[in-house]
Amino acid sequence: xxxxxxxxxxxxxxxxxxxxxxxxxxxxxxxxxxxxxxxxxxxxxxxxxxxxxxxxxxxxxxxxxxxxxxxxxxxxxxxxxxxxxxxxxxxxxxxxxxxxxxxxxxxxxx
Amino acid sequence: xxxxxxxxxxxxxxxxxxxxxxxxxxxxxxxxxxxxxxxxxxxxxxxxxxxxxxxxxxxxxxxxxxxxxxxxxxxxxxxxxxxxxxxxxxxxxxxxxxxxxxxxxxxxxxxxxxxxxxxx
Numbered sequence: 016x017x018x019x020x021x022x023x024x025x026x027x028x029x030x031x032x033x034x035x036x037x038x039x040x041x042x043x044x045x046x047x048x049x050x051x052x053x054x055x056x057x058x059x060x061x062x063x064x065x066x067x068x069x070x071x072x073x074x075x076x077x078x079x080x081x082x083x084x085x086x087x088x089x090x091x092x093x094x095x096x097x098x099x100x101x102x103x104x105x106x107x108x109x110x111x112x113x114x115x116x117x118x119x120x121x122x123x124x125x
Numbered sequence: 126x127x128x129x130x131x132x133x134x135x136x137x138x139x140x141x142x143x144x145x146x147x148x149x150x151x152x153x154x155x156x157x158x159x160x161x162x163x164x165x166x167x168x169x170x171x172x173x174x175x176x177x178x179x180x181x182x183x184x185x186x187x188x189x190x191x192x193x194x195x196x197x198x199x200x201x202x203x204x205x206x207x208x209x210x211x212x213x214x215x216x217x218x219x220x221x222x223x224x225x226x227x228x229x230x231x232x233x234x235x236x237x238x239x240x241x242x243x244x245x
Contacts, residue, residue, distance in 0.1 A: 018171065049230035053172075060223060060235035061172070072233065104172050108230050113187050114174040116164075 019044065019105055019117035026123040027095045035120045037088040037105035043115050045086035049108035052081060052090045055119075056101045064103075065090060092122070100124045127151035129224050129236035137218075137243050143211040146201075147224030147236050154200045154207055155180045160227040163198060163209045166238075167220035177227060178207055214243045 020038040027033040037044065037052075044050055050068045053061040063072050065081035068088060078093045088107070092099050105117035133145035147161070154161060160179035166172050176188040178198045188196050197210040211218060224236040 047230075051231045053232070055166075055172075060237055061232075062235075063231055063233050066231035066233075106172075106174075106232070113177075113189065114162075116172040116174060119171040 017115070019107060019115055021103075021105060021117040021120045023118070024121045024123065026125055027092075028125045029095055029097065031095050032091060032093045033095060033122060034089050034091045035103055035105075035122070037090070037107075037117045039086050039088075039107055039109075039115070041086060043107040043109040044083065044088050044105075046110065047108045048083070050081065050083055050088040051106045052079075053104045053106065054099075054101045055104060061104065095124050097124050127226065127234045129226065129234055131222070131224055131236040131239045133239055133241070135240055135242060137214055137241060138245050139215055139243055140213055143209070143214050143218060143222075143241055143243070145209045145222055145224075145239055145241070146206055147208070148204065148206040149226075150205075152226065154178075154205050155202055157181060158228065161198070161200070161207045162225045162227050162232060163222060164225055164232070165220035165222045170220075173220075175209070175211075179227075216243050219243045 025033045052065040055061040068083045069081040080091045109115045128150045130148045137143045160177045162177040163175040176198045195212045200207045221238045225232040226234040
């Protein structure tokens with residue numbers, strides 16, 4: 016099972032929006048609505064930001080939103096804030112292969 | 126308040142076995158509605174899901190194909206924890222290892238992470 020493909024980096028100024036793509040196949044992203052997104056600050060544990068494509072856990076700001084079209088899922092961060100600067104990883108259920116993560120995207124707030 | 130507390134050595138010699146433990150508070154390793162996972166992160170390969178254990182009237186395990194022959198994830202009901210054993214390690218296994226709870230296709234609680242270096 017190959018890792019899902021994410022752009023290595025994305026950036027935006029405070030207040031702007033940034034969208035991160037996560038491309039897989041019909042065996043993972045395209046086959047199930049079980050895409051989740053994780054925010055990872057260095058030295059800390061990853062934090063769940065989005066699950067089941069678009070749902071937000073309690074406590075996650077509504078600036079974070081998720082969507083999916085075909086084999087590509089996306090995470091959008093609106094109204095960028097300094098604390099949003101982190102690495103972001105998508106994850107998808109992949110049937111018999113269980114779970115596959117994306118390659119990761121470093122978001123920089125300019 | 127669910128918390129996962131990891132423990133284990135940070136240095137393992139090549140060809141030996143990596144062993145880590147994840148102690149659970151606020152939930153039960155024997156819960157019928159969650160699964161207990163191990164994930165690792167390395168600079169070269171990012172996040173990788175390794176395996177999990179869960180209880181549904183009996184114990185089950187699932188492992189990633191790329192470590193399937195070397196990995197064991199075991200529950201310890203007496204201590205409410207679960208463990209990771211990875212055999213025959215090489216420097217490629219150097220990574221930060223995390224335990225995490227899966228409550229239905231999402232990893233909602235994570236341990237603090239343990240840097241494990243494979244080196245002689």
